[in-house]
Amino acid sequence: MLDIGLLPLSIRRYAEGNDVSALKLKRRCSVYRITSSDSTYCLKIAHARERLQREARMLQFLAGDGLAPQPICFEPDGEREYLLMEIVPGHDAADNRYMADPAKLCDTYAESLTLLHSLKTKDCPMQNRLEDMVQRAEENFRNGHCDRSLLRYLDCADPVAAFDELTAIFRYVGWDREVVIHGDYCLPNVMFHHWRLSGIIDVGYGGVGDPHYDLFWGMWSLQFNLGDVRWMHRFLDVYGRHLIDPDKLRLCGLISAFNGFRGQDYYTAE
Missing domain, CATH: 3.30.200.20 (Phosphorylase Kinase; domain 1)
Known part of the structure:
Protein backbone atom coordinates (compact mmCIF):
# COMPACT_ATOMS: atom_id res chain seq x y z
CA MET A 1 0.00 0.00 0.00
CA ILE A 87 -0.01 7.72 -18.87
CA VAL A 88 0.46 6.06 -22.25
CA PRO A 89 -2.80 5.02 -23.92
CA GLY A 90 -3.31 1.45 -25.05
CA HIS A 91 -1.59 -1.76 -24.01
CA ASP A 92 1.95 -3.05 -24.20
CA ALA A 93 3.00 -5.16 -27.17
CA ALA A 94 3.11 -8.34 -25.06
CA ASP A 95 -0.64 -8.10 -24.46
CA ASN A 96 -2.64 -11.07 -25.74
CA ARG A 97 -4.57 -8.90 -28.18
CA TYR A 98 -1.32 -8.29 -30.06
CA MET A 99 0.35 -11.64 -29.42
CA ALA A 100 -2.63 -13.31 -31.10
CA ASP A 101 -1.42 -11.94 -34.46
CA PRO A 102 2.36 -12.53 -34.37
CA ALA A 103 2.97 -11.57 -38.01
CA LYS A 104 1.33 -8.17 -37.59
CA LEU A 105 3.02 -7.79 -34.21
CA CYS A 106 6.48 -8.39 -35.72
CA ASP A 107 5.83 -5.87 -38.47
CA THR A 108 4.54 -3.15 -36.15
CA TYR A 109 7.28 -3.84 -33.60
CA ALA A 110 10.01 -3.50 -36.26
CA GLU A 111 8.44 -0.40 -37.79
CA SER A 112 8.30 1.21 -34.34
CA LEU A 113 12.01 0.55 -33.85
CA THR A 114 12.77 2.03 -37.27
CA LEU A 115 10.90 5.17 -36.20
CA LEU A 116 12.93 5.43 -33.00
CA HIS A 117 16.23 4.86 -34.82
CA SER A 118 15.36 7.55 -37.36
CA LEU A 119 15.45 10.33 -34.74
CA LYS A 120 18.26 12.86 -34.94
CA THR A 121 20.93 12.18 -32.33
CA LYS A 122 22.10 15.78 -32.04
CA ASP A 123 19.87 16.84 -29.16
CA CYS A 124 19.66 13.48 -27.36
CA PRO A 125 20.69 14.18 -23.74
CA MET A 126 22.11 10.73 -22.91
CA GLN A 127 24.61 8.25 -24.30
CA ASN A 128 24.86 4.46 -24.08
CA ARG A 129 27.60 3.67 -26.59
CA LEU A 130 29.16 0.27 -27.19
CA GLU A 131 32.52 1.43 -25.83
CA ASP A 132 30.90 2.15 -22.45
CA MET A 133 28.92 -1.09 -22.54
CA VAL A 134 32.08 -3.10 -23.22
CA GLN A 135 33.86 -1.39 -20.34
CA ARG A 136 31.00 -2.30 -17.97
CA ALA A 137 30.99 -5.85 -19.33
CA GLU A 138 34.70 -6.21 -18.59
CA GLU A 139 34.24 -4.96 -15.03
CA ASN A 140 31.40 -7.42 -14.47
CA PHE A 141 33.39 -10.27 -15.99
CA ARG A 142 36.33 -9.53 -13.69
CA ASN A 143 33.91 -9.59 -10.75
CA GLY A 144 32.50 -12.96 -11.81
CA HIS A 145 29.11 -11.69 -12.96
CA CYS A 146 27.17 -12.95 -15.97
CA ASP A 147 23.67 -13.99 -16.87
CA ARG A 148 24.01 -17.66 -17.70
CA SER A 149 20.52 -17.85 -19.18
CA LEU A 150 21.64 -15.37 -21.82
CA LEU A 151 24.82 -17.35 -22.42
CA ARG A 152 22.68 -20.41 -23.10
CA TYR A 153 20.53 -18.36 -25.46
CA LEU A 154 23.73 -17.42 -27.29
CA ASP A 155 24.83 -21.06 -27.33
CA CYS A 156 27.91 -20.22 -25.29
CA ALA A 157 28.21 -22.14 -22.00
CA ASP A 158 31.60 -20.85 -20.81
CA PRO A 159 31.78 -17.22 -19.53
CA VAL A 160 35.54 -17.04 -20.20
CA ALA A 161 35.09 -18.12 -23.82
CA ALA A 162 32.18 -15.70 -24.18
CA PHE A 163 34.21 -12.77 -22.91
CA ASP A 164 37.15 -13.69 -25.15
CA GLU A 165 34.78 -13.73 -28.12
CA LEU A 166 33.33 -10.37 -27.03
CA THR A 167 36.74 -8.70 -26.94
CA ALA A 168 37.80 -10.28 -30.23
CA ILE A 169 34.71 -8.97 -32.05
CA PHE A 170 35.04 -5.55 -30.45
CA ARG A 171 38.55 -5.15 -31.85
CA TYR A 172 37.51 -5.31 -35.49
CA VAL A 173 33.89 -4.19 -35.86
CA GLY A 174 33.30 -0.78 -37.40
CA TRP A 175 31.46 2.17 -35.82
CA ASP A 176 29.69 3.63 -38.81
CA ARG A 177 26.12 4.08 -37.50
CA GLU A 178 24.82 5.51 -34.24
CA VAL A 179 21.18 6.19 -33.47
CA VAL A 180 18.91 6.96 -30.54
CA ILE A 181 18.43 3.59 -28.83
CA HIS A 182 15.89 2.44 -26.27
CA GLY A 183 18.37 0.27 -24.36
CA ASP A 184 15.76 -2.36 -23.37
CA TYR A 185 13.67 -2.82 -26.49
CA CYS A 186 11.36 -5.60 -25.33
CA LEU A 187 7.66 -6.09 -26.02
CA PRO A 188 6.45 -4.93 -22.56
CA ASN A 189 8.22 -1.59 -23.08
CA VAL A 190 6.46 -0.74 -26.34
CA MET A 191 2.88 0.52 -26.15
CA PHE A 192 0.33 0.14 -28.94
CA HIS A 193 -3.12 1.67 -29.27
CA HIS A 194 -5.21 -0.07 -31.93
CA TRP A 195 -2.00 -1.35 -33.53
CA ARG A 196 -0.36 2.07 -33.65
CA LEU A 197 2.68 3.00 -31.58
CA SER A 198 1.42 5.15 -28.70
CA GLY A 199 4.70 5.41 -26.79
CA ILE A 200 7.76 3.66 -25.46
CA ILE A 201 8.42 3.36 -21.74
CA ASP A 202 11.23 2.37 -19.35
CA VAL A 203 13.83 4.34 -21.29
CA GLY A 204 16.37 4.70 -18.49
CA TYR A 205 19.00 2.87 -20.55
CA GLY A 206 18.34 4.88 -23.69
CA GLY A 207 20.62 7.34 -25.42
CA VAL A 208 22.91 7.60 -28.41
CA GLY A 209 24.23 4.13 -29.18
CA ASP A 210 24.46 1.28 -31.63
CA PRO A 211 21.16 0.09 -33.17
CA HIS A 212 22.21 -3.56 -32.88
CA TYR A 213 21.71 -3.41 -29.12
CA ASP A 214 17.98 -2.73 -29.60
CA LEU A 215 17.84 -5.29 -32.40
CA PHE A 216 19.29 -8.00 -30.16
CA TRP A 217 16.75 -7.35 -27.41
CA GLY A 218 13.91 -7.06 -29.91
CA MET A 219 14.83 -10.50 -31.28
CA TRP A 220 15.21 -11.98 -27.81
CA SER A 221 11.84 -10.64 -26.68
CA LEU A 222 9.99 -12.03 -29.70
CA GLN A 223 11.50 -15.46 -29.25
CA PHE A 224 10.90 -15.40 -25.49
CA ASN A 225 7.27 -14.30 -25.77
CA LEU A 226 6.22 -16.08 -28.96
CA GLY A 227 8.44 -19.17 -28.60
CA ASP A 228 9.31 -19.42 -32.30
CA VAL A 229 12.47 -18.19 -34.06
CA ARG A 230 10.64 -17.45 -37.32
CA TRP A 231 9.14 -14.29 -35.82
CA MET A 232 12.60 -13.11 -34.84
CA HIS A 233 13.69 -13.48 -38.47
CA ARG A 234 10.58 -11.67 -39.74
CA PHE A 235 11.38 -8.80 -37.36
CA LEU A 236 14.86 -8.44 -38.88
CA ASP A 237 13.49 -8.65 -42.41
CA VAL A 238 11.02 -5.82 -41.77
CA TYR A 239 13.66 -3.67 -40.06
CA GLY A 240 16.01 -4.19 -43.01
CA ARG A 241 18.66 -6.89 -43.32
CA HIS A 242 20.90 -4.53 -45.26
CA LEU A 243 21.25 -2.41 -42.09
CA ILE A 244 22.33 -5.31 -39.90
CA ASP A 245 25.87 -6.49 -39.18
CA PRO A 246 25.77 -10.06 -37.79
CA ASP A 247 29.02 -9.52 -35.88
CA LYS A 248 27.65 -6.45 -34.12
CA LEU A 249 24.46 -8.32 -33.33
CA ARG A 250 26.51 -11.08 -31.73
CA LEU A 251 28.63 -8.53 -29.87
CA CYS A 252 25.54 -6.89 -28.37
CA GLY A 253 24.27 -10.27 -27.21
CA LEU A 254 27.56 -11.05 -25.49
CA ILE A 255 27.63 -7.60 -23.90
CA SER A 256 24.12 -8.17 -22.56
CA ALA A 257 25.16 -11.48 -20.99
CA PHE A 258 27.71 -9.68 -18.82
CA ASN A 259 25.85 -6.45 -18.18
CA GLY A 260 22.79 -8.18 -16.83
CA PHE A 261 19.32 -9.25 -17.79
CA ARG A 262 17.79 -6.64 -20.12
CA GLY A 263 20.54 -4.18 -19.24
CA GLN A 264 19.91 -4.33 -15.50
CA ASP A 265 22.72 -5.00 -13.05
CA TYR A 266 21.65 -8.27 -11.52
CA TYR A 267 22.57 -11.78 -12.47
CA THR A 268 21.50 -15.38 -12.25
CA ALA A 269 23.87 -17.68 -10.36
CA GLU A 270 22.96 -20.90 -12.14
Missing part, protein backbone atom coordinates in the same frame (compact mmCIF):
# COMPACT_ATOMS: atom_id res chain seq x y z
CA LEU A 2 1.43 3.37 -1.02
CA ASP A 3 1.66 5.84 1.87
CA ILE A 4 0.76 9.07 0.10
CA GLY A 5 1.88 11.11 3.10
CA LEU A 6 5.48 10.04 2.49
CA LEU A 7 5.56 11.28 -1.09
CA PRO A 8 7.40 14.51 -1.92
CA LEU A 9 5.02 17.46 -1.87
CA SER A 10 5.35 18.04 -5.62
CA ILE A 11 4.18 14.45 -6.23
CA ARG A 12 1.72 14.21 -3.34
CA ARG A 13 -0.61 16.88 -4.71
CA TYR A 14 -1.33 14.66 -7.72
CA ALA A 15 -2.18 11.66 -5.53
CA GLU A 16 -4.14 13.10 -2.62
CA GLY A 17 -7.87 12.51 -2.92
CA ASN A 18 -7.47 10.41 -6.07
CA ASP A 19 -7.49 6.70 -6.84
CA VAL A 20 -4.01 5.14 -6.59
CA SER A 21 -3.52 1.55 -7.78
CA ALA A 22 -0.37 -0.55 -8.11
CA LEU A 23 0.70 -1.61 -11.61
CA LYS A 24 3.98 -3.25 -10.60
CA LEU A 25 5.55 -3.93 -7.21
CA LYS A 26 9.20 -4.94 -7.47
CA ARG A 27 12.14 -4.71 -5.10
CA ARG A 28 13.97 -2.23 -7.28
CA CYS A 29 11.07 -0.25 -8.69
CA SER A 30 7.32 0.08 -8.14
CA VAL A 31 4.82 1.61 -10.55
CA TYR A 32 1.43 3.12 -9.70
CA ARG A 33 -1.50 4.52 -11.65
CA ILE A 34 -3.04 7.73 -10.31
CA THR A 35 -6.54 8.47 -11.57
CA SER A 36 -8.33 11.74 -10.95
CA SER A 37 -11.65 12.97 -12.32
CA ASP A 38 -10.01 14.41 -15.42
CA SER A 39 -6.49 12.94 -15.74
CA THR A 40 -4.47 9.76 -15.35
CA TYR A 41 -0.80 9.61 -14.40
CA CYS A 42 1.92 7.04 -13.91
CA LEU A 43 4.21 7.18 -10.87
CA LYS A 44 7.49 5.26 -10.65
CA ILE A 45 9.29 4.91 -7.32
CA ALA A 46 12.77 3.40 -7.14
CA HIS A 47 15.76 3.27 -4.85
CA ALA A 48 18.18 6.15 -5.28
CA ARG A 49 20.54 5.92 -8.25
CA GLU A 50 18.16 3.64 -10.17
CA ARG A 51 18.35 5.85 -13.29
CA LEU A 52 15.00 7.56 -12.91
CA GLN A 53 16.57 10.97 -13.47
CA ARG A 54 18.17 9.62 -16.62
CA GLU A 55 14.79 8.21 -17.65
CA ALA A 56 13.12 11.57 -17.05
CA ARG A 57 15.60 13.26 -19.39
CA MET A 58 15.12 10.64 -22.08
CA LEU A 59 11.34 10.89 -21.76
CA GLN A 60 11.52 14.66 -22.21
CA PHE A 61 13.56 14.20 -25.38
CA LEU A 62 11.37 11.46 -26.85
CA ALA A 63 8.11 13.16 -25.90
CA GLY A 64 9.11 16.02 -28.18
CA ASP A 65 8.68 13.62 -31.11
CA GLY A 66 5.55 12.02 -29.68
CA LEU A 67 7.31 8.74 -28.90
CA ALA A 68 7.07 8.73 -25.09
CA PRO A 69 4.91 10.05 -22.26
CA GLN A 70 5.66 13.57 -21.07
CA PRO A 71 7.45 13.60 -17.68
CA ILE A 72 5.72 15.85 -15.18
CA CYS A 73 7.96 15.77 -12.13
CA PHE A 74 11.14 14.08 -10.94
CA GLU A 75 12.03 14.22 -7.23
CA PRO A 76 14.74 12.44 -5.20
CA ASP A 77 14.62 12.36 -1.40
CA GLY A 78 17.99 10.74 -0.67
CA GLU A 79 16.66 7.21 -0.33
CA ARG A 80 14.23 7.02 -3.22
CA GLU A 81 13.54 8.64 -6.55
CA TYR A 82 10.07 9.54 -7.82
CA LEU A 83 9.11 10.05 -11.44
CA LEU A 84 5.61 11.20 -12.33
CA MET A 85 4.60 11.11 -15.99
CA GLU A 86 1.63 11.07 -18.28
Whole structure:
Protein backbone atom coordinates (compact mmCIF):
# COMPACT_ATOMS: atom_id res chain seq x y z
CA MET A 1 0.00 0.00 0.00
CA LEU A 2 1.43 3.37 -1.02
CA ASP A 3 1.66 5.84 1.87
CA ILE A 4 0.76 9.07 0.10
CA GLY A 5 1.88 11.11 3.10
CA LEU A 6 5.48 10.04 2.49
CA LEU A 7 5.56 11.28 -1.09
CA PRO A 8 7.40 14.51 -1.92
CA LEU A 9 5.02 17.46 -1.87
CA SER A 10 5.35 18.04 -5.62
CA ILE A 11 4.18 14.45 -6.23
CA ARG A 12 1.72 14.21 -3.34
CA ARG A 13 -0.61 16.88 -4.71
CA TYR A 14 -1.33 14.66 -7.72
CA ALA A 15 -2.18 11.66 -5.53
CA GLU A 16 -4.14 13.10 -2.62
CA GLY A 17 -7.87 12.51 -2.92
CA ASN A 18 -7.47 10.41 -6.07
CA ASP A 19 -7.49 6.70 -6.84
CA VAL A 20 -4.01 5.14 -6.59
CA SER A 21 -3.52 1.55 -7.78
CA ALA A 22 -0.37 -0.55 -8.11
CA LEU A 23 0.70 -1.61 -11.61
CA LYS A 24 3.98 -3.25 -10.60
CA LEU A 25 5.55 -3.93 -7.21
CA LYS A 26 9.20 -4.94 -7.47
CA ARG A 27 12.14 -4.71 -5.10
CA ARG A 28 13.97 -2.23 -7.28
CA CYS A 29 11.07 -0.25 -8.69
CA SER A 30 7.32 0.08 -8.14
CA VAL A 31 4.82 1.61 -10.55
CA TYR A 32 1.43 3.12 -9.70
CA ARG A 33 -1.50 4.52 -11.65
CA ILE A 34 -3.04 7.73 -10.31
CA THR A 35 -6.54 8.47 -11.57
CA SER A 36 -8.33 11.74 -10.95
CA SER A 37 -11.65 12.97 -12.32
CA ASP A 38 -10.01 14.41 -15.42
CA SER A 39 -6.49 12.94 -15.74
CA THR A 40 -4.47 9.76 -15.35
CA TYR A 41 -0.80 9.61 -14.40
CA CYS A 42 1.92 7.04 -13.91
CA LEU A 43 4.21 7.18 -10.87
CA LYS A 44 7.49 5.26 -10.65
CA ILE A 45 9.29 4.91 -7.32
CA ALA A 46 12.77 3.40 -7.14
CA HIS A 47 15.76 3.27 -4.85
CA ALA A 48 18.18 6.15 -5.28
CA ARG A 49 20.54 5.92 -8.25
CA GLU A 50 18.16 3.64 -10.17
CA ARG A 51 18.35 5.85 -13.29
CA LEU A 52 15.00 7.56 -12.91
CA GLN A 53 16.57 10.97 -13.47
CA ARG A 54 18.17 9.62 -16.62
CA GLU A 55 14.79 8.21 -17.65
CA ALA A 56 13.12 11.57 -17.05
CA ARG A 57 15.60 13.26 -19.39
CA MET A 58 15.12 10.64 -22.08
CA LEU A 59 11.34 10.89 -21.76
CA GLN A 60 11.52 14.66 -22.21
CA PHE A 61 13.56 14.20 -25.38
CA LEU A 62 11.37 11.46 -26.85
CA ALA A 63 8.11 13.16 -25.90
CA GLY A 64 9.11 16.02 -28.18
CA ASP A 65 8.68 13.62 -31.11
CA GLY A 66 5.55 12.02 -29.68
CA LEU A 67 7.31 8.74 -28.90
CA ALA A 68 7.07 8.73 -25.09
CA PRO A 69 4.91 10.05 -22.26
CA GLN A 70 5.66 13.57 -21.07
CA PRO A 71 7.45 13.60 -17.68
CA ILE A 72 5.72 15.85 -15.18
CA CYS A 73 7.96 15.77 -12.13
CA PHE A 74 11.14 14.08 -10.94
CA GLU A 75 12.03 14.22 -7.23
CA PRO A 76 14.74 12.44 -5.20
CA ASP A 77 14.62 12.36 -1.40
CA GLY A 78 17.99 10.74 -0.67
CA GLU A 79 16.66 7.21 -0.33
CA ARG A 80 14.23 7.02 -3.22
CA GLU A 81 13.54 8.64 -6.55
CA TYR A 82 10.07 9.54 -7.82
CA LEU A 83 9.11 10.05 -11.44
CA LEU A 84 5.61 11.20 -12.33
CA MET A 85 4.60 11.11 -15.99
CA GLU A 86 1.63 11.07 -18.28
CA ILE A 87 -0.01 7.72 -18.87
CA VAL A 88 0.46 6.06 -22.25
CA PRO A 89 -2.80 5.02 -23.92
CA GLY A 90 -3.31 1.45 -25.05
CA HIS A 91 -1.59 -1.76 -24.01
CA ASP A 92 1.95 -3.05 -24.20
CA ALA A 93 3.00 -5.16 -27.17
CA ALA A 94 3.11 -8.34 -25.06
CA ASP A 95 -0.64 -8.10 -24.46
CA ASN A 96 -2.64 -11.07 -25.74
CA ARG A 97 -4.57 -8.90 -28.18
CA TYR A 98 -1.32 -8.29 -30.06
CA MET A 99 0.35 -11.64 -29.42
CA ALA A 100 -2.63 -13.31 -31.10
CA ASP A 101 -1.42 -11.94 -34.46
CA PRO A 102 2.36 -12.53 -34.37
CA ALA A 103 2.97 -11.57 -38.01
CA LYS A 104 1.33 -8.17 -37.59
CA LEU A 105 3.02 -7.79 -34.21
CA CYS A 106 6.48 -8.39 -35.72
CA ASP A 107 5.83 -5.87 -38.47
CA THR A 108 4.54 -3.15 -36.15
CA TYR A 109 7.28 -3.84 -33.60
CA ALA A 110 10.01 -3.50 -36.26
CA GLU A 111 8.44 -0.40 -37.79
CA SER A 112 8.30 1.21 -34.34
CA LEU A 113 12.01 0.55 -33.85
CA THR A 114 12.77 2.03 -37.27
CA LEU A 115 10.90 5.17 -36.20
CA LEU A 116 12.93 5.43 -33.00
CA HIS A 117 16.23 4.86 -34.82
CA SER A 118 15.36 7.55 -37.36
CA LEU A 119 15.45 10.33 -34.74
CA LYS A 120 18.26 12.86 -34.94
CA THR A 121 20.93 12.18 -32.33
CA LYS A 122 22.10 15.78 -32.04
CA ASP A 123 19.87 16.84 -29.16
CA CYS A 124 19.66 13.48 -27.36
CA PRO A 125 20.69 14.18 -23.74
CA MET A 126 22.11 10.73 -22.91
CA GLN A 127 24.61 8.25 -24.30
CA ASN A 128 24.86 4.46 -24.08
CA ARG A 129 27.60 3.67 -26.59
CA LEU A 130 29.16 0.27 -27.19
CA GLU A 131 32.52 1.43 -25.83
CA ASP A 132 30.90 2.15 -22.45
CA MET A 133 28.92 -1.09 -22.54
CA VAL A 134 32.08 -3.10 -23.22
CA GLN A 135 33.86 -1.39 -20.34
CA ARG A 136 31.00 -2.30 -17.97
CA ALA A 137 30.99 -5.85 -19.33
CA GLU A 138 34.70 -6.21 -18.59
CA GLU A 139 34.24 -4.96 -15.03
CA ASN A 140 31.40 -7.42 -14.47
CA PHE A 141 33.39 -10.27 -15.99
CA ARG A 142 36.33 -9.53 -13.69
CA ASN A 143 33.91 -9.59 -10.75
CA GLY A 144 32.50 -12.96 -11.81
CA HIS A 145 29.11 -11.69 -12.96
CA CYS A 146 27.17 -12.95 -15.97
CA ASP A 147 23.67 -13.99 -16.87
CA ARG A 148 24.01 -17.66 -17.70
CA SER A 149 20.52 -17.85 -19.18
CA LEU A 150 21.64 -15.37 -21.82
CA LEU A 151 24.82 -17.35 -22.42
CA ARG A 152 22.68 -20.41 -23.10
CA TYR A 153 20.53 -18.36 -25.46
CA LEU A 154 23.73 -17.42 -27.29
CA ASP A 155 24.83 -21.06 -27.33
CA CYS A 156 27.91 -20.22 -25.29
CA ALA A 157 28.21 -22.14 -22.00
CA ASP A 158 31.60 -20.85 -20.81
CA PRO A 159 31.78 -17.22 -19.53
CA VAL A 160 35.54 -17.04 -20.20
CA ALA A 161 35.09 -18.12 -23.82
CA ALA A 162 32.18 -15.70 -24.18
CA PHE A 163 34.21 -12.77 -22.91
CA ASP A 164 37.15 -13.69 -25.15
CA GLU A 165 34.78 -13.73 -28.12
CA LEU A 166 33.33 -10.37 -27.03
CA THR A 167 36.74 -8.70 -26.94
CA ALA A 168 37.80 -10.28 -30.23
CA ILE A 169 34.71 -8.97 -32.05
CA PHE A 170 35.04 -5.55 -30.45
CA ARG A 171 38.55 -5.15 -31.85
CA TYR A 172 37.51 -5.31 -35.49
CA VAL A 173 33.89 -4.19 -35.86
CA GLY A 174 33.30 -0.78 -37.40
CA TRP A 175 31.46 2.17 -35.82
CA ASP A 176 29.69 3.63 -38.81
CA ARG A 177 26.12 4.08 -37.50
CA GLU A 178 24.82 5.51 -34.24
CA VAL A 179 21.18 6.19 -33.47
CA VAL A 180 18.91 6.96 -30.54
CA ILE A 181 18.43 3.59 -28.83
CA HIS A 182 15.89 2.44 -26.27
CA GLY A 183 18.37 0.27 -24.36
CA ASP A 184 15.76 -2.36 -23.37
CA TYR A 185 13.67 -2.82 -26.49
CA CYS A 186 11.36 -5.60 -25.33
CA LEU A 187 7.66 -6.09 -26.02
CA PRO A 188 6.45 -4.93 -22.56
CA ASN A 189 8.22 -1.59 -23.08
CA VAL A 190 6.46 -0.74 -26.34
CA MET A 191 2.88 0.52 -26.15
CA PHE A 192 0.33 0.14 -28.94
CA HIS A 193 -3.12 1.67 -29.27
CA HIS A 194 -5.21 -0.07 -31.93
CA TRP A 195 -2.00 -1.35 -33.53
CA ARG A 196 -0.36 2.07 -33.65
CA LEU A 197 2.68 3.00 -31.58
CA SER A 198 1.42 5.15 -28.70
CA GLY A 199 4.70 5.41 -26.79
CA ILE A 200 7.76 3.66 -25.46
CA ILE A 201 8.42 3.36 -21.74
CA ASP A 202 11.23 2.37 -19.35
CA VAL A 203 13.83 4.34 -21.29
CA GLY A 204 16.37 4.70 -18.49
CA TYR A 205 19.00 2.87 -20.55
CA GLY A 206 18.34 4.88 -23.69
CA GLY A 207 20.62 7.34 -25.42
CA VAL A 208 22.91 7.60 -28.41
CA GLY A 209 24.23 4.13 -29.18
CA ASP A 210 24.46 1.28 -31.63
CA PRO A 211 21.16 0.09 -33.17
CA HIS A 212 22.21 -3.56 -32.88
CA TYR A 213 21.71 -3.41 -29.12
CA ASP A 214 17.98 -2.73 -29.60
CA LEU A 215 17.84 -5.29 -32.40
CA PHE A 216 19.29 -8.00 -30.16
CA TRP A 217 16.75 -7.35 -27.41
CA GLY A 218 13.91 -7.06 -29.91
CA MET A 219 14.83 -10.50 -31.28
CA TRP A 220 15.21 -11.98 -27.81
CA SER A 221 11.84 -10.64 -26.68
CA LEU A 222 9.99 -12.03 -29.70
CA GLN A 223 11.50 -15.46 -29.25
CA PHE A 224 10.90 -15.40 -25.49
CA ASN A 225 7.27 -14.30 -25.77
CA LEU A 226 6.22 -16.08 -28.96
CA GLY A 227 8.44 -19.17 -28.60
CA ASP A 228 9.31 -19.42 -32.30
CA VAL A 229 12.47 -18.19 -34.06
CA ARG A 230 10.64 -17.45 -37.32
CA TRP A 231 9.14 -14.29 -35.82
CA MET A 232 12.60 -13.11 -34.84
CA HIS A 233 13.69 -13.48 -38.47
CA ARG A 234 10.58 -11.67 -39.74
CA PHE A 235 11.38 -8.80 -37.36
CA LEU A 236 14.86 -8.44 -38.88
CA ASP A 237 13.49 -8.65 -42.41
CA VAL A 238 11.02 -5.82 -41.77
CA TYR A 239 13.66 -3.67 -40.06
CA GLY A 240 16.01 -4.19 -43.01
CA ARG A 241 18.66 -6.89 -43.32
CA HIS A 242 20.90 -4.53 -45.26
CA LEU A 243 21.25 -2.41 -42.09
CA ILE A 244 22.33 -5.31 -39.90
CA ASP A 245 25.87 -6.49 -39.18
CA PRO A 246 25.77 -10.06 -37.79
CA ASP A 247 29.02 -9.52 -35.88
CA LYS A 248 27.65 -6.45 -34.12
CA LEU A 249 24.46 -8.32 -33.33
CA ARG A 250 26.51 -11.08 -31.73
CA LEU A 251 28.63 -8.53 -29.87
CA CYS A 252 25.54 -6.89 -28.37
CA GLY A 253 24.27 -10.27 -27.21
CA LEU A 254 27.56 -11.05 -25.49
CA ILE A 255 27.63 -7.60 -23.90
CA SER A 256 24.12 -8.17 -22.56
CA ALA A 257 25.16 -11.48 -20.99
CA PHE A 258 27.71 -9.68 -18.82
CA ASN A 259 25.85 -6.45 -18.18
CA GLY A 260 22.79 -8.18 -16.83
CA PHE A 261 19.32 -9.25 -17.79
CA ARG A 262 17.79 -6.64 -20.12
CA GLY A 263 20.54 -4.18 -19.24
CA GLN A 264 19.91 -4.33 -15.50
CA ASP A 265 22.72 -5.00 -13.05
CA TYR A 266 21.65 -8.27 -11.52
CA TYR A 267 22.57 -11.78 -12.47
CA THR A 268 21.50 -15.38 -12.25
CA ALA A 269 23.87 -17.68 -10.36
CA GLU A 270 22.96 -20.90 -12.14
